[in-house]
Amino acid sequence: MEEQEEKSPILKSWRNVYALVIGVLVAVIILLYFFTQNYK
Amino acid sequence: MSLIDWIILSITILTIVGYGVWKSKHTKNIEGYLLADRQLPWYHVGLSVMATQASAITFLSAPGQGYTDGLRFVQFYFGLPLAMVVLCITFIPIFNKLNVFTAYEFLEKRFDNKTRTLTAFLFLVQRGLSTGITIYAPAIILSTILNIDINYTIVLNGLIVIAYTVYGGAKAVSYTQLFQMSVIFAGLFLASYMVVNLLPNNVSFSDALHIAGKMDKLNAIDTKFDINNKYNIWSGIIGGFFLQLSYFGTDQSQVGRYLTGKSVAQSRLGLVMNGLIKIPMQFFILLIGVMVFTFYQFHQSPIFFNKVEVSRIQNSVYKEDFKALEKAYVIAYNKKKTEVNVLVEAIHSKDENAINTARIKVQQADKKSSTIKKNVTVLMQKNNPKADVNDTNYIFLNFITQQLPVGVVGLLIAIIFLASMGSMASGLNSLASTTIIDFYKRLFKKEESDKTYLLASRWTTLIWGLFCIMVAFYASRVGNLIEAVNILGSLFYGTILGIFLVAFYMKNISGTAVFYAALLAEAFIVYAWITNLTAFLWLNVIGCLLVMIFAFFIQFIINKQTISK
Numbered sequence: 167m168e169e170q171e172e173k174s175p176i177l178k179s180w181r182n183v184y185a186l187v188i189g190v191l192v193a194v195i196i197l198l199y200f201f202t203q204n205y206k
Numbered sequence: 207m208s209l210i211d212w213i214i215l216s217i218t219i220l221t222i223v224g225y226g227v228w229k230s231k232h233t234k235n236i237e238g239y240l241l242a243d244r245q246l247p248w249y250h251v252g253l254s255v256m257a258t259q260a261s262a263i264t265f266l267s268a269p270g271q272g273y274t275d276g277l278r279f280v281q282f283y284f285g286l287p288l289a290m291v292v293l294c295i296t297f298i299p300i301f302n303k304l305n306v307f308t309a310y311e312f313l314e315k316r317f318d319n320k321t322r323t324l325t326a327f328l329f330l331v332q333r334g335l336s337t338g339i340t341i342y343a344p345a346i347i348l349s350t351i352l353n354i355d356i357n358y359t360i361v362l363n364g365l366i367v368i369a370y371t372v373y374g375g376a377k378a379v380s381y382t383q384l385f386q387m388s389v390i391f392a393g394l395f396l397a398s399y400m401v402v403n404l405l406p407n408n409v410s411f412s413d414a415l416h417i418a419g420k421m422d423k424l425n426a427i428d429t430k431f432d433i434n435n436k437y438n439i440w441s442g443i444i445g446g447f448f449l450q451l452s453y454f455g456t457d458q459s460q461v462g463r464y465l466t467g468k469s470v471a472q473s474r475l476g477l478v479m480n481g482l483i484k485i486p487m488q489f490f491i492l493l494i495g496v497m498v499f500t501f502y503q504f505h506q507s508p509i510f511f512n513k514v515e516v517s518r519i520q521n522s523v524y525k526e527d528f529k530a531l532e533k534a535y536v537i538a539y540n541k542k543k544t545e546v547n548v549l550v551e552a553i554h555s556k557d558e559n560a561i562n563t564a565r566i567k568v569q570q571a572d573k574k575s576s577t578i579k580k581n582v583t584v585l586m587q588k589n590n591p592k593a594d595v596n597d598t599n600y601i602f603l604n605f606i607t608q609q610l611p612v613g614v615v616g617l618l619i620a621i622i623f624l625a626s627m628g629s630m631a632s633g634l635n636s637l638a639s640t641t642i643i644d645f646y647k648r649l650f651k652k653e654e655s656d657k658t659y660l661l662a663s664r665w666t667t668l669i670w671g672l673f674c675i676m677v678a679f680y681a682s683r684v685g686n687l688i689e690a691v692n693i694l695g696s697l698f699y700g701t702i703l704g705i706f707l708v709a710f711y712m713k714n715i716s717g718t719a720v721f722y723a724a725l726l727a728e729a730f731i732v733y734a735w736i737t738n739l740t741a742f743l744w745l746n747v748i749g750c751l752l753v754m755i756f757a758f759f760i761q762f763i764i765n766k767q768t769i770s771k
Contacts, residue, residue, distance in 0.1 A: 175471060183474075184291045187481045191287040194485050195439070198280070198426040205419025 207607065211616030218389060218620035223370055223627070226382030230374035236659040239375035240307055240639045242466040250380055251476025254463045254632075255454070256483065257383035260390070262343040262626030264491065267689075270598035272495020276423035278437045280489045282692070282743070285447030289454055290481035294474040296710055297455045302470050307643045309461040309706070316709040317717030319648070324721060325456070325705050326644035328728070330637060332698040333459060334670065336691050337633035338677020341367070344626035345678065346599060350513060350607070360678045363626070368671035371631045372664050379631040380466060386624040393621040394490060400610055401497040406504050409550060414500040416553045417546065420565040421503075421572060423496045426489070436741045445743030448750050449692070452699035456706050459629075459636035498605050503546045503568075505609075506539045510582050511600035515593055519582075522589045531585065535578045542571035630674075637670040638663050696742045697735055700749020701728045707750065708757050715757045719764055723756030 174180045207215075233239050246254075271279050306312055310329070314322040342356075345363045349356040370378065402411050409417075418424050428438040435441065454460045454477070467473030509532055510516050519528045549564035583595035606618050642663050651658070681690075701724050708720050731749045734740060740748070 173471065175475070180294070180474070183478055184294065187287045187291055187478055190482055191284070191485070195284065195427070198277075198489070199429075202277075202424055202427045205415050205424040 207615060207619070208612045210612050211619070214613055214616030215620045215623070218617065219623055219627075222382050222385045222389070222624060225385060226378040226380075227370065227374050229381040230377035233375050233377055234660070235656045236642075236663065237307075238377065239660055239663050240635070240643075241462065242376040242380050244466060245468045246380055246466045246472070247468065248472040248475035248479065250384055251464050251467045251473055252479030252483075253387040254380045254383045254466070255460060255476055255480045256487075257387050257390075257625070257628035258459055258463055258632040259453075259480075259484075259629070260387075260487075260625055261340045261629035261691075262622045264488075265390075265622045265625050266343050266346065266599050266602060268488070268491045269495030269498060269602035270600070271689075272423070272492035273499045273601045274598055276418075277426040277489065277492050277496060278428055280426055280485065280492055281428065281437045281439055281442030282446055283450075283485050283488050284439065284442035285444065286450040286484050287481035288443070288447050289450035290477045292451055293455050293477055297461075297706075298464065298470055298473050298477070300710070301461065301465060302473070306465070308458050308640050309456050310458070310640065310644045313705065313709060314648075317720055321705065321717045321721045321724070322644060322648075324724060325702055326640050328698050328702055329456070329458060330640055332694060333457065333633055333637055333640075334673055335677055336694055337630060337637065337670075338674040339681045339691055339694075340626060340629050340633065341674050341678040342681035343599070344623055346603065350600065350603060353513075356514075357679060360675060364671060364675035364678065367627055367630045368634070368668060370627070371634045371671070372667045374631075375663070376462065376466060376635055379628070379635050380463070382624075382631070383628045386628045389617075390621050390625060393617055394487075394494070396614060397606075397610075397618055398490065398494050398497065400614060401494060401501055401605075404501055404609060405497075409500075409504065413550055413553055414497060417503060417549060418496045418500050420549065420561070421499075421569060423499055433744060434741050436743065441741060441743045445741075445747055448703060448746035449696060449699055449743060452703035452706075452746060452750070453695060456699070456702045457636070457695075458640050459632045462636045462639055463632065495602065498602065501605070501609070504543065506536065506543075508604060509535045509579060510586075511597040511604045512594060513600075513604075515586055515595070515597075518593070519586050519589055524585050524589050527585055528582070531578055531582050535575065538571065538575045538578055542568065542575060545571045634667050634671055634674070638667040641666045641670070693735075693742045696745040696749075697731060698728070698749075700731060700746040701753055703746070704750040704753025704757075708754055712754065712757065715761045716764065719761035720753065720757045722760055723753050726756050727752035 174183050177183050177186060237243055268279070301309065301312060304312055304315060308326070310322045310326040313325055341360060341364045345356055345359040349359045370382075374382075402414065405411075405414055415424065428435070430438060431440050432438060433441075464473040464476055467476060508516070519525065522528075545564065545567045549561070549568050552560035552564040583593075586593040586595055603622075606615055610618065642659060646662055646666070647654075647659060651662075704727060705720055705724050708715050708723075727749050730752060731745050734745060734748065735742070
């Protein structure tokens with residue numbers, strides 16, 4: 167492995183990449199909550 | 207299975223395995239064999255990580271779980287994306303900087319040899335048993351299709367995977383997993399299309415969801431906190447986070463996958479990919495199980511999905527009792543079908559009162575069918591106390607072979623095989639890595655040639671493979687397989703994660719303190735499991751926290767004794 171490839175190739179920084187992962191998780195949980203309520 | 211299905215099954219498996227073996231033919235050193243020369247791109251890493259976790263159990267047991275228990279199992283994966291972020295920030299850079307082969311090498315650099323050896327030992331026990339269970343899962347398929355004793359199919363399956371893993375090492379594992387996941391995704395979409403397509407003409411996908419919802423199968427989110435409830439949002443996020451962090455951060459079968467990345471960025475992107483895709487994928491697989499459940503509201507399901515056990519009871523002294531139960535089951539099904547059709551009409555009319563009345567009647571009819579099924583299992587146990595009365599793992603398999611058209615059956619069976627091969631191969635590869643790097647090379651043969659270690663790795667893979675086959679013989683006694691693997695992981699992962707978190711975040715703790723803390727914590731976890739103290743996901747949290755707390759106090763005592771001396 168090479169240290170120089172540390173910079174994120176997408177979304178400018180790793181911080182943004184991690185924010186995307188957490189944002190998608192929150193969105194999925196909210197969607198599943200409404201999905202559960204809708205068909206209850 | 208038809209001849210066309212056998213041809214599709216054989217071609218799919220041989221092509222993918224052949225490709226993996228061909229790509230790994232130049233493997234000549236230990237780094238190539240155990241870590242694919244650390245040269246793989248992010249999508250290889252991501253798919254390999256996913257394929258390692260998604261064993262045959264995922265495709266056999268998870269739809270069965272969707273069928274019997276609904277969608278609530280999806281909450282188990284809520285901690286996974288968070289764990290991926292922590293791994294990217296902490297674990298990957300450290301493992302990369304130290305240029306390790308296994309996660310446990312890091313522990314000797316941070317603590318001492320005894321802590322490294324203890325952790326590697328806990329991993330070997332856990333992974334050896336888990337891989338054995340994953341060999342058992344696809345053996346069910348052959349046993350059902352060929353109608354032969356499952357022990358023969360376990361040996362056949364196990365030997366095929368051993369041969370392929372012994373030869374190819376990590377490169378073969380990764381290259382086959384790339385194609386395995388592609389075929390798996392395609393097959394899953396096909397299966398979901400087929401199951402919806404098989405519903406009656408007057409029942410749309412939306413109607414099917416409403417029916418499943420009214421029968422409590424679309425319970426994806428449970429917000430009520432209950433420490434004894436296996437799957438709710440809190441156990442999923444908190445307990446799941448600790449379990450996934452431990453699995454991906456300290457289990458060599460996963461660490462070995464992202465150590466194959468050609469840079470820190472490529473390894474990180476692979477894990478990010480897993481964090482984004484895993485929950486939707488698992489939801490989708492469970493939903494297929496729910497749709498199979500809805501399908502069987504309009505078509506009579508088998509009274510028991512495991513044909514082998516049905517055949518046994520049909521040829522026993524209880525055959526007349528079984529026949530009587532079958533008759534009662536048909537009557538109960540016809541009654542339920544009538545009520546389900548009333549429910550469909552009510553859903554179409556959008557009359558809430560009518561829907562509610564119909565829902566109660568369907569649930570009552572379903573309860574009657576369930577009671578008859580329960581009586582069948584009682585009869586089976588009466589006939590044979592060792593009978594396998596949990597048919598969850600057979601539900602999806604039975605549906606595939608009985609309801610889907612020629613060609614699709616072969617492809618879906620191939621998927622289950624491929625998934626199994628991917629995770630078994632990773633398991634065997636990681637068991638070999640840990641045995642060679644953390645025991646053989648560290649304790650017995652420190653300065654040998656690369657060729658010696660490569661040969662030893664191949665022999666170790668073979669020996670572990672045979673051990674896993676032995677474990678698989680006993681796997682039929684453990685009930686739901688996916689749950690069994692996760693419970694087994696939860697017994698060890700918390701302690702192992704605790705050791706790693708102390709290493710990363712508690713800089714003043716010594717090897718001796720963490721070593722005894724880990725022993726004490728593991729003893730408590732085993733006690734908690736035996737006495738059924740809490741739902742299994744919480745064992746990960748408790749084990750991890752106990753290691754950290756015990757290590758802190760033991761270090762405090764050590765420091766005090768040192769000062770007084």
